[in-house]
């Protein structure tokens with residue numbers, strides 16, 4: 001046994017999912033620490049673009065225990081979300097240590113060794129809540145590395161002015177692609193490349209409606225009832241004000257797919273070559289689970305086999321927040337509370 005203290009639980013990550021777990025852990029007699037590799041509080045929200053807002057009003061975007069303060073705007077801004085998370089940490093005196101990057105986890109006989117870039121921790125159980133922001137995904141398109149213009153992923157995009165007067169290719173048909181296209185097209189000449197034809201939700205469908213629909217589906221499935229699927233596709237683009245405005249300007253059109261990059265631009269499927277100064281990849285993320293590779297297997301997206309939030313291969317490891325595979329709506333502020341609560345209950349029972 002090590003001479004060091006063995007905590008009951010270590011939470012890896014310090015975003016909304018870690019805070020929700022911390023909230024429930026502090027109501028138990030388990031001792032725990034949260035390790036986050038960021039310098040400041042706010043998790044991935046610190047890296048959102050300057051104009052990013054939530055899809056839902058504050059009262060429907062809250063972590064357990066304390067409602068997010070009302071915003072002057074209908075939908076809270078990125079900075080308001082960060083402020084809420086920082087205040088939440090203080091309010092509940094959550095024991096967060098940062099910046100500490102967890103490099104890997106090793107399994108010892110009946111505890112884990114958690115190796116960070118500064119020191120080593122030990123615990124009986126682990127909650128991994130490291131999100132996706134650290135793993136931006138860029139597809140491997142032929143010639144990508146030969147393109148001499150600027151390339152960034154939406155994970156690092158901040159503001160349209162960085163592309164003023166440029167010719168910019170925006171890749172990806174999701175919400176990030178649509179929102180970034182909407183604002184960059186005001187200051188630059190933009191072209192939208194998508195694999196599929198972008199599909200838009202009706203104007204009056206926002207995060208509230210989507211969450212209510214997802215909840216109805218969840219409860220119907222739980223009761224073994226059939227869910228009426230004639231509703232909205234949750235993956236379609238939400239018509240936030242900036243996207244509506246871009247529609248008015250008639251810029252929300254996709255040019256389809258391209259085959260490869262050249263040194264100066266791309267080669268479209270129809271053989272047309274087009275030059276660009278910059279490319280913004282809005283092509284999503286993988287799960288940031290590299291630190292767990294010594295103790296469990298992951299698929300090519302970083303996903304780990306779970307039952308509920310608990311790893312099937314490693315019984316003292318829980319995963320919270322990453323997406324639907326770690327619980328219903330667990331990658332949202334309002335949804336993660338439920339999975340955090342059941343995870344902590346599960347850990348309590350397990351460590352008894």
Ligand code: FAD
Pocket residue numbers: 012013014015016017018035036037038042043044045053054055056061100101102103129130131132133134176207288291320321322331332333334
């Ligand atoms: P994160 O916020 O990513 O936090 C994980 C933390 O762990 C980070 O601080 C990270 O740096 C740290 N970390 C990672 N690896 C390590 C390591 N090895 N060691 C130590 N620390 C580590 N959700 C909503 O509820 N409403 C919305 O309107 C909404 N809009 C969104 C819009 C966009 C464009 C995007 C991309 C997401 C949106 N989301 C929204 C989803 C939500 O923001 C994310 O799912 C959320 O950030 C996930 O929280 P998390 O705590 O799981 O992960």
